[in-house]
Amino acid sequence: MATGSTLDDRIAAVRRFNRFYTREIGFLHEHLHDSGFVLSEARVLYELAQCGETTATELRRRTGIDAGYLSRLLRRFEERGLVARRASPDDGRRSLLSLTEQGRETFAGLDAAARREAGALIAPLTEDAQEQLVTAMAALENALGAGRLDPARIVLRDPRPGDFGWIVARHGALYAEEYGWDATFEGLVAQVISDIVQNFDPARERVWIADHDGIRLGSICLVRQSDEVAKLRLLFVEPAARGLGLGRRLVAECIAFARAAGYARITLWTNDVLTTARVIYAKAGFRLVAAEPRRNFGKDLVSETWELDL
Template identity: 50%
Template sequence: MNTLPERIAGVRAFNRLYTRVIGVLDEGLVGSAYSLSEARVLYELAQQDVHEVPELRRRLDLDAGYASRLLGKLEATGLLVRERSETDARRQTVRLTEDGRDTQAELERDTDAQIGRLLGTLAEPDQQRLLAAMTAVTGLLGEHRRDATLVLRPPRAGDYGWVVQRHGAVYGTEYGFGPEFEGLVAGIVADYVAARGSARQAAWIAELDGEPVGSVLCVQGSDETTAKLRLLLVEPSARGHGVGKRLVAECVEFARRCGYRSMELWTQSNLTAARAIYRGAGFELAESEAHDSWGAELVSEVWRMRL
């Protein structure tokens, strides 16, 4: 595992590459006469429907003095107009002129063309890898929406492999579980897929704003009257949105509709977040046993609830 200094060096190397690729260090944006900051102001005014100067400063993280100079320069060139708010004379509003809108549209076209040329140097699979990596960076470092749209859906092609891979990656990183754990998950998924078509089992993939962030399975347990909840997963980036709670609730409700009279699950005592979700859904701890598995000393637990 990389040390902190190695990680810092990796981030700085990426930052240098990124600034070079997007041309931030060039005098003008995409060969124009406008700096990156000036182009961002025009973009926010045209594309994001920003009208008040305080909101513009907040979006661009600009201090008052720099923002005033920036807006003054663009106003002097005839691209925007600053006015006092009609509803609050203490506040200042800003809007693009016709020349400002034309200039911003031209910058948009030039930027799209530049990005198109950049993507054109990559093969289709590499373009997809690049976009996936950018999405991951945005999700981890961007503003996290509290109102993100959560959707539960049945698995599609490729989702079963995703469930196995993400279990291995997340539990390996957070709890030190070795490859044997990923093999266990793969076996559970394989058994589920082999029994596809059964009306008494189901699986769900949770999506947050269109990206997969969680999973859970409902299968038959130790007998025909008992359902079993398996493979609950919530991506670290999606925690705090109620994903795990929704997945468990959906699984429990499905088991009730299928006529199961009880439900059980198997987990580990150190999975505290998952245990809290199970307890909140009505499960109770029934059994526990110490074991050494997947490179760790663990205490397994069986939780049950009446349906």
């Protein structure tokens, strides 16, 4: 969220992007890809091509098209020989819809045209710029459809260029927004990351990035404190990914790695206000071993140390 922006500012920014996007993609043209099909018609053909055979109810769910309009559209497709309808063998009251051979050929032409237009749109960009664009588009998709995140598609991977900077930036921004912590916290995270990068021991240390189709949703680090003790650091889960068990999964990954690396104990440092993280630590078997009131990050907090014997 831009610093100092108002709700009206953000609404105006969304509308400005919509105008830009519809102009660049060509949504304002009467027919999509000069095909004779409008956008809603092309979308229905696309969904039928992906589903193979489906019902009108499922098409409404996948497209969001009004039931009456969808019914008329499907009737036109049947009349043109693009869609076939048959009674469901499980329920004779239900109809199953699918593309005919002519419908599949028509969709193939639309799909090829769409690929050409998308390719022409990004062709002037460098490969790095194309990657940035795809990442930004995925971020937009996930932000607006956060409830549709699929836990099964979240992978825990090693860091790539840019990930360490992201860890610092997201910690700084989110903890300021949610807890009112000042810039000294972001500075601490930057120092922790700097130490990890400068002194990294891949045999006994790891950093994990939680990734959903190219979008970073969380992170955690395990670093060597001594030959016997590992330290868990910088557990972070994006708000959009909370409630999916991702925090527990990241902590479990740390514990498994620490055991395999031969550590006898894991320690971590946190603060009392981080209630969700504290619950995760407790359920993973960590125990609170020390607590001390402290002034940290511009707030009066209770600093805590937790430990887990492996």
